[in-house]
Amino acid sequence: MKERIDPKKVPKRTLPSGEKIPCIGMGTFGSDRFTPEQVSGAVAGAIEAGYRLFDCASVYQNERLIGDVFNSAFKAGTVRREDLFIMSKVWNDSHGEGDVLLSLAKTLKDLRLEYVDAYFVHWPFPNYHAPGCDGDSRNPDSKPFSVSRFIATWRQMERLHKAGLARHVGFSNMTVPKLEAALPQCEIRPSLIEMEMHPCFQQADLFDYCLVENIQPIGFCPIGSPTRPDRDKAEGDVSVFEVPEVVEIAKAHGVHPAVVCIKWAAQRGQIPIPFSIYENEYASNLRCVTEDPLTKKEMKAMKNAERNNRLIKGQVFLWEGAAGWEDLWDLNGEITK
Ligand SMILES: NC(=O)c1ccc[n+]([C@@H]2O[C@H](COP(=O)([O-])OP(=O)(O)OC[C@H]3O[C@@H](n4cnc5c(N)ncnc54)[C@H](OP(=O)(O)O)[C@@H]3O)[C@@H](O)[C@H]2O)c1
Numbered sequence: 001m002k003e004r005i006d007p008k009k010v011p012k013r014t015l016p017s018g019e020k021i022p023c024i025g026m027g028t029f030g031s032d033r034f035t036p037e038q039v040s041g042a043v044a045g046a047i048e049a050g051y052r053l054f055d056c057a058s059v060y061q062n063e064r065l066i067g068d069v070f071n072s073a074f075k076a077g078t079v080r081r082e083d084l085f086i087m088s089k090v091w092n093d094s095h096g097e098g099d100v101l102l103s104l105a106k107t108l109k110d111l112r113l114e115y116v117d118a119y120f121v122h123w124p125f126p127n128y129h130a131p132g133c134d135g136d137s138r139n140p141d142s143k144p145f146s147v148s149r150f151i152a153t154w155r156q157m158e159r160l161h162k163a164g165l166a167r168h169v170g171f172s173n174m175t176v177p178k179l180e181a182a183l184p185q186c187e188i189r190p191s192l193i194e195m196e197m198h199p200c201f202q203q204a205d206l207f208d209y210c211l212v213e214n215i216q217p218i219g220f221c222p223i224g225s226p227t228r229p230d231r232d233k234a235e236g237d238v239s240v241f242e243v244p245e246v247v248e249i250a251k252a253h254g255v256h257p258a259v260v261c262i263k264w265a266a267q268r269g270q271i272p273i274p275f276s277i278y279e280n281e282y283a284s285n286l287r288c289v290t291e292d293p294l295t296k297k298e299m300k301a302m303k304n305a306e307r308n309n310r311l312i313k314g315q316v317f318l319w320e321g322a323a324g325w326e327d328l329w330d331l332n333g334e335i336t337k
Pocket of ligand 1: 256
């Protein structure tokens with residue numbers, strides 16, 4: 001018998017507009033490992049299990065099949081369109097004038113929707129790499145971040161919002177210095193920001209900055225993305241499943257360490273978007289936010305799980321002359337040029 005979690009029991013967060021959004025969603029990046037059929041099958045199962053928030057992207061190359069799943073669910077009456085919060089992202093090859101609109105048009109066609117609930121700029125550079133490329137791959141046309149170029153892309157996002165095609169717009173893979181440069185120039189501010197966040201990479205400064213700026217953080221790779229592509233695996237990366245702080249709390253609650261990561265994320269205030277194609281995993285990820293919360297003491301102990309271990313380093317987006325992946329993340333507090 002398949003597990004069902006009542007969506008009403010899933011806590012909600014409030015967006016700057018006052019709108020409520022579930023405190024957990026489902027990711028749909030197959031990490032070049034899982035087929036579109038497997039991922040869309042999981043989305044179908046997740047809707048039935050009670051998920052109402054889905055994180056999609058054109059570059060995941062599975063929006064067409066996921067669109068069929070949404071459409072079947074609406075037709076069957078499993079869920080109404082207005083009960084789902086569906087997000088997607090414009091890929092780095094579509095930042096040019098007019099391209100953002102074309103990209104969203106394709107996404108809407110594939111997802112079989114009239115609007116998305118949130119549309120993100122996936123990366124703040126127009127630096128393209130082909131899906132499935134290896135970690136050493138570089139594009140000679142790649143460029144460092146430029147606020148004027150970014151804002152030109154953002155103006156197109158704002159137009160899509162005004163046209164009612166994207167109910168919210170958001171950033172992804174930003175840093176505090178980039179936000180400081182971009183936010184004052186936004187006519188429409190981002191409601192949401194996607195960023196890597198898990199117990200071993202808590203991004204406290206960026207997280208706090210978002211809260212102060214009234215932007216809702218969304219945490220990707222919330223359980224340390226054990227199935228991430230090989231290009232995103234590096235020596236020295238830590239497995240959140242083996243960190244003593246996480247393991248100990250998991251034992252105390254009688255759950256998998258993955259579940260501790262999700263509880264921690266939801267209680268801290270970011271919206272985790274874990275991925276899994278397995279029903280037992282995605283159902284337990286959703287159920288865990290409705291029961292048996294971590295104690296205050298455990299939440300405090302989880303701060304010590306921080307290892308400053310960024311997993312998605314993004315080196316494939318580096319430009320000629322860049323020293324290393326750190327240049328993407330403005331580690332010295334200034335935008336790296
Ligand atoms: N904005 C961006 O640039 C960006 C970047 C990366 C990801 N994302 C989004 O974030 C989503 C999540 O990130 P992610 O998929 O990389 O990482 P993740 O959610 O941290 O990890 C996914 C993996 O964790 C395992 N897992 C999930 N639930 C589990 C459970 N209850 N117990 C044990 N293992 C469990 C599964 O591995 P097994 O299959 O081995 O069980 C699954 O493949 C993506 O799907 C995507 O939507 C966005």
